[in-house]
Each structure stands twice: as structure tokens, then as C-alpha cells.
Amino acid sequence: MPYFFGIGLHVFVAIFFAVHAMRNNQGIYWLFILFAFPLLGSVVYFFAIYLPSLRHTRGARVATQAITQFVDPNRALREARANFDRAPTVQHRMRLGEALLDAGDPREALEHFQTAANGPFANDAALLLGLARSQFALGEYTAADATLANLFSVDPRARNQGIPALLYARTLAALSAPGARAAFEQALTCANDVAPRCLFADWLATQPDEADRRRASALYAEIVQDARHWTRLAREHNREWLQRAQTALASGAARS
Structure with missing residues (x-):
């Protein structure tokens, strides 16, 4: 047998x-x-x-990046800086700026993106996104809003892409702009992780309307419920948002 x-x-x-x-x-x-x-x-x-x-699938790339980050967390920044020192091209400068952002150094990243923005690549979509990310990380929300408006002007498709759409929503929220709600709703439609749901819930929980706080609680609960079916990779990728959702539900902040 x-x-x-x-x-x-x-x-x-x-x-x-x-x-x-x-x-x-x-x-x-x-x-x-x-x-x-x-x-x-x-x-x-x-x-x-x-x-x-x-090796060419998104899951494999994310897993490889996670392993590399765990084993050698400074590798990407080190390689980006070495490449820029060897050949200070605009592409290498932008890659260094992105590596600095990921490493938690938005100040130096902003310097590189601003320098690159003064040249012929001033309207490059990737450059504008990096510049806006740096400005937002440093609390320069008005500047980030202007940069994102420029990005959406030169590349309208960016409005429907996860990272810029969420960054725009967060920027409007930080500025207490009236379009924040619509921007978060848009970010939800093009999200590839749970960050927009959690951040939208965070914003809703601070609103005076009781209906908004109830929806915030529902969004937190959705995240916790969905997490029961996540793969190990998805759980690791969304760990921060799951913890924030669990904490919010436990404290009852969304219902207070």
C-alpha cells in the first residue's frame, strides 16, 4: 500500500x-x-x-528583505552610501535617501531629496514621493502637502497607489484639512496591507462624532479578526498595526 x-x-x-x-x-x-x-x-x-x-514573487521579495533586515539591518544603507560615494548620480542619491528614510534618518534623507529636486529630475515621481515622505517624517506637513500636490500633478496614477495615497491622507489629517476623511477612504481602496485601516481608525477615534468612534472600533476589530487568518509573513509585516488595534480595543479608546 x-x-x-x-x-x-x-x-x-x-x-x-x-x-x-x-x-x-x-x-x-x-x-x-x-x-x-x-x-x-x-x-x-x-x-x-x-x-x-x-524569487520574483512579492512574497519572496518581502521575506528576503525581512531576513536581510534581521541579519544585517544596516546593509541597505551601507550599500546605498557606498554606491553614492563611488558614483554620486541622481539615482544613487535617491536610493540613499530612501535607505536613510527606512533607517530612521529623515533629516539627511531630506537633504538628498532636496538636492536631487533642484536638478533635471525635479518632476520625477519617485523623487517627489521620497521628498514628501521626508517632509512628513520631520513634521513639515505643509511642505509635504505641496510636494504631494506636485506629485499628483505630474503622475495622476499616484493617487491610486498605496503609499502616496496613505501619505496624503495622513498629511491632511495632520493639517486638520477637511479632505482627510475622503483621502483615507481612497487609501483604503488601494491598500496592500492593514496600515490604512489602522491609521484611519486612529483618526476616526479622535473625532467628536460618536458614529466615527464606533466605526473606528469596528475597523480595529476587523484587523484583529483578520489577523487570525494571516500567514506568518503577513503577521510579521503587519505586527505594528495589529498591536495598535489590540491596544485600542483593550483600552476602549475608540468608544470613549
Whole structure:
């Protein structure tokens, strides 16, 4: 019985890889290899095709970044600074600015983005986003608002992208601008994590309307409920927001 089960398992694995081969336009010869030699063919396909393809998925990239950050947290900044010192191009300056932001140094990051913004790349979308992120991190909300307005002017698609949409909502909230609510709602529609939900809930919890505080509580509860079904990677990525939601629910801040 185990013998026949083993044969069946090999065939199922071969079928799985055959489907992968067909969906990814691999050569038809892989089908022959997989079904003529189910065990050996599957092993070869796994290492030759399937495993390398995983490196290009978003989950694999996030996992790789998380591991790198844990093992060598200063690697990205160190490499970005070395590249800039070797060749101080605008691209290397922008990469250094982003690395400085991720490392928690918005002051130096702002200097690099401002310098880059004075050149021919002044209307580059990535540069404007980095500049706005730096300004927001330093509490320069009016400047961040102006930079984001420029970004949306040169690249209207940025309004529907997660990072700039959320940054815009947070900026309007910090300025107590009337468009903050609509901006948070927009950020929710293009989010790829739970940060917009948690930050919107934080903002709603501070509003005088009881309906807003009830919605804040509901958003916190959604985060906690959804977390029960997260993968380990998703839980690690959203740890801060989950903890904030749990704390808010435990303290009853959203209902007070």
C-alpha cells in the first residue's frame, strides 16, 4: 500500500509542476520529462524552474528583505552610501535617501531629496514621493502637502497607489484639512496591507462624532479578526498595526 501511495504522490507532484510549466510557457519537453520520470523529473523541475521563479514573487521579495533586515539591518544603507560615494548620480542619491528614510534618518534623507529636486529630475515621481515622505517624517506637513500636490500633478496614477495615497491622507489629517476623511477612504481602496485601516481608525477615534468612534472600533476589530487568518509573513509585516488595534480595543479608546 505505501508503495502505491508513493507512486500516486509522485504523479500528483508531476501534474502540479506540469500545470506550472504550461502556465509559464515552459518548453513542451518538460511535460515529457515530468511524466516519463515523475520523481526525478519533478526534482529537476523544482530546482531548475520552480524555485528560481519564486524569487520574483512579492512574497519572496518581502521575506528576503525581512531576513536581510534581521541579519544585517544596516546593509541597505551601507550599500546605498557606498554606491553614492563611488558614483554620486541622481539615482544613487535617491536610493540613499530612501535607505536613510527606512533607517530612521529623515533629516539627511531630506537633504538628498532636496538636492536631487533642484536638478533635471525635479518632476520625477519617485523623487517627489521620497521628498514628501521626508517632509512628513520631520513634521513639515505643509511642505509635504505641496510636494504631494506636485506629485499628483505630474503622475495622476499616484493617487491610486498605496503609499502616496496613505501619505496624503495622513498629511491632511495632520493639517486638520477637511479632505482627510475622503483621502483615507481612497487609501483604503488601494491598500496592500492593514496600515490604512489602522491609521484611519486612529483618526476616526479622535473625532467628536460618536458614529466615527464606533466605526473606528469596528475597523480595529476587523484587523484583529483578520489577523487570525494571516500567514506568518503577513503577521510579521503587519505586527505594528495589529498591536495598535489590540491596544485600542483593550483600552476602549475608540468608544470613549
